[in-house]
Amino acid sequence: GLDNALVQDSVKRVLPGSFDRHRKLVERLDELVAAVGEADLYSTGLAQTLGVSVRTLQTAVQHICGVSLHQHLRSKRMWSVRKLLVKGSPLLTVTAAARANGFWHLSDFARCYSRAYGEMPSETLTRARGA
Template identity: 55%
Template structure:
C-alpha cells in the first residue's frame, strides 16, 4: 500500500486519492462533452463514482473553471 502511494506521488506529484479523483473528474467531463443531450450531469457523476453532488460540483468547478452543467453545451459547440 505504501509503495503504491509513494509511486503515485512520485509520478503524478499528488496523493493517490487526489489522482483518482482527478481521473474520475476527467472521465465525467469527457462523458458530458461527448454524450448526447439525454445524459444528465447527475447520471454522469454517479456513473463515475461521485455520490455527493455538492462535493462533485465544487470539485468540478475548481478543476475546470466551469460548472458541470455548462460542459454539455461546450461539447456541442466543438
C-alpha cells in the same frame, strides 16, 4: 523517452530503477480505475489487486504524479466525467455522468469540477450540445 528527458538526473541517480517501476504501477492503477467505473475505490483493495502494499502504491503515485493517491483517483474520475459531458449525448445528465464515475455527493462534485475546469459541469454539457 519524454519521461526520461523530464526526470532530473539527480532523481535518476538516487532512485535507480524506481521511476520505471512506479510508472508501470501507476499505469496499471489507471487501467484498473478506468475498468471499475462507479465502484468504490479503497487504497487497500487497489493495492491488493495490484499486488503491492498500500505504501508502495502511495509512493508510486506521489513519485510519478506529484499528488496523493486520493487526489490522483479523484482527478482520473473527474476527467472521465468531463469526457462524457464534452460529448454532450442528448440523454446524458450531469448526475448520471457523475454517478457513473463514483461521485455520490453532487454538490462536492460540482465544486471540485468547477475548481478543476473553470466552469460548472452543467455549462460543459450545455456548450457541448450547442445550446
